[in-house]
Amino acid sequence: MDLRRLRKIPVLRRTKLFAVGLFAVALVAGAAGGPAYAADGKGAGGQGSSSYLLAYDITDPQWIGKQDELEKVAKRDGSLDALGIQDTAHSRTVRPMSTAESHASAVRNKAEYAVDSRAYAGTATPAAPSYDYISLTECLNNYNQAIKPEGWIKNHFAYCKIFLHFLVQRDCGWFFCETSTFSAMSTLIGDGKKGDRSTEFNLVFWPMRTSGVYNGAQVGVHMSCSASGGACNGDPNNGRTGTPVQWNANNRATFLFNSPALPPDQANGQQLVFASLQPHYSVHPPEGKNWDYDAPDTGMRFDSAWYLTYKQGSIFDRVTPSMVYSLGDDQVKMSAHHIDDALKYPASTKPAVADKHIPGGSASDPIRRLYFDQTRRDRNRDTAVAVCQKEWPGYPELGQDCDEFPFASTYEGAARSRPEYDGTPYGMFSVRAINSPDNQEAGRRLGTWYGDDRIIDADPFFLRITQ
Secondary structure (H helix, E strand, O other), rough: OOOHHHOOOOOHHHHHHHHHHHHHHHHHHHHHOOOOOOOOOEEEOOOOOOOEEEEEOOOOOOHHOOOHHHHHHHHHHHOOOOOOOOOOOOOOOOOOOHHHHHHHHHHHOEEEEEEEHHHHHOOOOOOOOOOOOOHHHHHOOOOOOOOOOOOOOEOOOOEEEEEEEEEEEEEEOOOOOOEEEEOOOOOOOEEEOOOOEEEEEEEEEEEOEHHHHHHHHHEEEEEEEEEEEEOEEOOOOOOEEOHHHHHHHOOOEEEEEEOOOOOOOOOHOOOOEEEEEEEEEEOOOOOOOOEEOOOOEEEEEOOOOOOOOOEEEEEEOOOEEEEEEEEEOOOOOOHHHHHHHHHHHHHHHEEEEEEOOOOOOOEEEEEEEOOOOHHHHHHHHHHHHHHHHHHHHOOOHOEEEEEEEEEOEEOHHHHHOOOOOOOOOOOOOEEEEEEEHHHHHHHHHHHHHHOOOOHHHHHOOEEEEEE
């Protein structure tokens, strides 16, 4: 524009032209790639009006307790892209898993735990059900595991999951953008049972942080239980909905489920029910976009295995258990040495066969409990004893037993080479004559653990040997 002509234009007209010019610049800036936003979430606007919602399910433990930094970046940029955090909180479809599928999931996620056999020393039956549940503090202290999508399974009866949800709603007009944020960390702790087919989950919300439209939002948490093989019923009072102020005043919610069944009896079978337990989160602001999220699930098995110590129960089944024997435990040190040699040095064990491999030393190479087929258990034992008699003739007169690994009470026992079973090459097991009290104590501990930890027929597990 010719400045000499501008000087002749009245002041009012110049002001109007200046405003039109700014408007044009704003349009060009918006079309060229968007505005630079101020730290408070307001700045020069983009082209036209727009609104969007970004939802984050944060699984990187480094962001726990750093909501201040997340909010600062979100209000500055309208997203968490600068932190390398992606918009990932999208609902997922889940389903119950079979025993084999649950084990595959456990191996993939490296979900496993160990039980020290000394917990069962000198006894065949625990006096009463006992649990090693997860406390709120313990869950938080294990946040590196608990924040993963699959959560942390401490043992068959203890589960916890930490959720860190962050929402960014961006509302832009012609000249300005308003950013609202919602930040909430919740801890979900689940308990399995010995003696009944129920489970309990307790959720704790840490103080919610909100701004903008989220200050008056309705925040809901509920859980569902989908099952195969039978029913999984939720308590009608499960879950709750409230404003952030109400949640911060009372930050807890409880979820109860049960799987009804016939009385535990051989005639009724194990009555297995495999379940998927899934939390559902919702955030509905008074204005703007609603967020409804079907979160990652966990798996549970309900059973009525009448042959166990406690004839009914519920376990978190997406984990692989292991039993620990110690080389320094005088009561079972000979058994521990034998298992250790079988797993580490199979070629040195009896029977001597080429290319010998003995399973049972890891979650990816487990052994499985054998209960129902008594004939197969007897054949496992007979096959092992035949080798002991050949290698150590007269060993019973010396006060010794024929110890075998894998155990006769597993599908991987000595008879698995028979064509009607696995048909694996003969000799993929180890036997050794050891002192009878040692062998009997090791076997007694194993059997007690089976009953106490709800290891039923075909359940996979493995052995750990420590010093």
